[in-house]
Amino acid sequence: MTIAVIDYGMGNLHSVAKALEHVTHENVTITRDPRAIRGASRLVLPGQGAIRDCMGELERTELRGLVSELLDEQAKPLLGICVGQQMLFERSEENGGVDCLGFLPGRVRHFGRGLLSTDGERLKVPHMGWNRVVQRHAHPLWDGIEDGARFYFVHSYYVEAGLEGDIFGATDYAGVDAHVVTGRGTVFAVQFHPEKSARDGLQLLENFVNWAP
């Protein structure tokens, strides 16, 4: 049993690997070797920074085709995190428009500038910090996590999923209904950082490790 954190060159993968090691005795590996990725029992698709760079690096490391195949095969659980969630959708408006993996219908949008809350408070972008996630549909990865629990976010773009059935959790920011938890079949993806979200984040990772879709 090996959990592979897919390393296509974007971002800090050590945090997520350390958090997984904290909740499981299974082997956790950070890898870009296609055979190791294929052979793993579970996959984590992380992502940080600009989506154009993430998609570009996935292409350059020749992992794009493999990741798409694995998504379509639905043979093993995959957890997308942050830009790793956004990449699953059709297109992002970041960087002037970037085509993504298109595993799920929907797009990735910017929060906008000069946002105000209902009480007139200025809202910052990136959306950074601990926000509530409302659970839209039941899912085994929500086991032991309260509806409305807070998770740690850092992002300026958010997912607007095309199908209600793909949305497992949402967060309100600046009146925007951000679809921060999405998935289908063996795929579950979150905008927030479970590896940095204290107890509830670790619970979600543990649920992922135990998930048998």
Add this chain to the structure above:
Amino acid sequence: MTLAKRIIPCLDVDAGRVVKGVNFLGIRDAGDPVEIAKRYNQQGADEITFLDITASHEDRDTTVEMVERIAGEVFIPLTVGGGIRRCEDIRTMLNAGADKVSINTAAVTNPDFVREAAERFGSQCIVVAIDAKRVSGDDEAPRWEIFTHGGRRPTGLDAVEWARKMVAYGAGELLLTSMDRDGTKAGFDIGVTRAISDAVEVPVIASGGVGNLDHLVAGVREGGADAVLAASIFHFGEYTIPDAKRYMAEHGLEMRL
């Protein structure tokens, strides 16, 4: 509005030991950054900032080891500051498990470093630390300048302009310390906090001068800060993190309780 305001305890670490002292009931070693970080994590801190004030270069390895140990046990965001001068320093800290680095003096001496760092690692992990000091007289319109070397060396840079510039260069967050207030327990400098918070789109962490819980409330409410950083009020057990969070929540602020 459900995004919580953050409370960030800060550990000043010299050669692998927390200085300024920390008093926790039941803690075996009040100088070990790992034990102290764990304790703050248990108390519900929203993030932890680790400020390396080590003078000698040799002790930097100790810092990396400390960051590794904290990151292996504490699963909330960890920012490491102090001595971040080159992209290699950032790489080293991120590899050790830091989530963000805080750049201070190097941003002043070489602003392009911030741009390079943000391009290479992403704005989300680049915090620029701004040490500001009021330079205008009481009867003048308020003006603050950037100071380096613990507030001793003026740079002539206007703090608000500098904040805007650092965000334009890619800073994802600003850590604003009032050098007039740091260590005074007289409260944040609300004027500079508000001026900078209104000037930039990115989150601002207020720091310097916290002496009681009303100061934390004022930093957010009047200063417009998104997060508050404090050391001594938590270290000496005057207040716990839950005390501070409850108090801020009672004053109408959204907190992660």
